[in-house]
Amino acid sequence: MSFDREREMHTTTCGDCGNECQVPFKPKEDRPVYCRECFQNHKPAPRQGGGRFGGRSGGFGGDRGSRFGRRDDRPREMHDAKCGDCGNDCQVPFQPKEDRPVYCRDCFQNHKN
Structure with a gap:
């Protein structure tokens, strides 16, 4: 090309x-x-969060209509969980499964590639 x-x-x-x-x-x-x-009047408001792949940026490089981005501003439903590493209570934006560990924000960083 x-x-x-x-x-x-x-x-x-x-x-x-x-x-x-x-x-x-x-x-x-x-x-x-x-x-x-x-x-300019129709651009979504910038989201708070980590860098390109971290935080709540809504996908790869922001919310530009990708299939990974969220298309509305409704608050996410959060679910209570217990961190599989440190044992602290935390909340995650998905329904945890019994057979898979869930990590708090701090411990999750240790499991990223």
């Missing part, structure tokens, strides 16, 4: 202000497209 050529741009109408704008993808009829200025 060559990156030397310029990206094909498509002309469309902003779904907010109605101005004509250029976008680097072919717009779909069932989804609104926004100009650069209006797009």
Whole structure:
């Protein structure tokens, strides 16, 4: 794949202000497209958390619509658990299974590759 050529741009109408704008993808009829200025009003708020793969960033490199990202701001349902290493009580965002250990935030760091 060559990156030397310029990206094909498509002309469309902003779904907010109605101005004509250029976008680097072919717009779909069932989804609104926004100009650069209006797009700023539709960006998700930055999430707090660790770096690229840690914390609650919602996936690989942020929440850009990947299948790993969360698409809403509802609070996660948390479940009580006991850490398999230190034995402290903790909460995890999934239903723990009886046959698999669960680790608190601090101990989990020791089990990452």
